[in-house]
Amino acid sequence: MKPILIFLLLALVAYSVALIQPSKVGEKVTLELSTKKVKAFTRKLANGKSQTWSLSGKNKEVWVDQETGKTHPSTNFVYKAPGTLVIKKVKKGDAGVYDFIPNNAGPTTTLPPRVHVDPIITGIDLVVFDK
Numbered sequence: 001m002k003p004i005l006i007f008l009l010l011a012l013v014a015y016s017v018a019l020i021q022p023s024k025v026g027e028k029v030t031l032e033l034s035t036k037k038v039k040a041f042t043r044k045l046a047n048g049k050s051q052t053w054s055l056s057g058k059n060k061e062v063w064v065d066q067e068t069g070k071t072h073p074s075t076n077f078v079y080k081a082p083g084t085l086v087i088k089k090v091k092k093g094d095a096g097v098y099d100f101i102p103n104n105a106g107p108t109t110t111l112p113p114r115v116h117v118d119p120i121i122t123g124i125d126l127v128v129f130d131k
Contacts, residue, residue: 006078007041011086019123019124020124020125020127021124021125021126021127022106022127022129023090023127023128024090024128024130024131025059025087025090025091025092025128025129025131026090026131027089028086028087028088028090029086029087029090029094029126030080030084030085030086030087031084031085031086031087031098031124031126032083032084033083033084033098033099033100033123033124034082034083034084034100034102035082035083036082036083036102036103037081037083037102037103037104038055038082038083038101038102038103039054039055039056039083039100039101039102039103040053040054040055040100040101041053041085041098041099041100041101042045042066042098042099042100042101043063043097043098043099044096044097044108044124045093045094045095045096046095046096049065049067049068050065050066050067050128051063051064051065051072052064052066052101053074053077053085055079059071061074061079062074063077063078068092076088076089076091076094076102085098085099087093090126090128091128092128092130094126094128095126095127095128096125096126097123097124097126098123098126099122099124100122101121116122
């Protein structure tokens with residue numbers, strides 16, 4: 001039993017480490033968030049603010065604060081199809097968890113009684129260090 005618990009703990013640690021992307025201030029950062037077409041990108045910054053970067057509509061390719069609706073400049077960000085976000089020169093303020101909103105969520109399925117599917121971890125935690 002003990003070896004199984006150790007294995008599961010190591011697997012969990014290895015998986016969580018894969019979701020962290022360390023970068024230095026000023027570096028070009030490529031966040032490959034999806035292999036399929038996306039509608040928008042989201043980020044939860046280290047300061048707790050949540051923002052969305054849409055690929056269409058009124059606020060196309062501008063970070064919009066999800067709480068206040070205030071827009072933030074994003075000329076430092078580039079979309080690369082199908083689901084990659086490139087930061088030309090990363091800043092400390094860019095640190096946070098980046099994720100995506102799928103272009104087509106697809107059909108929903110009703111599960112039989114007593115069946116539960118655990119959610120999966122998505123997104124990349126961008127950690128930015130000084131040079």
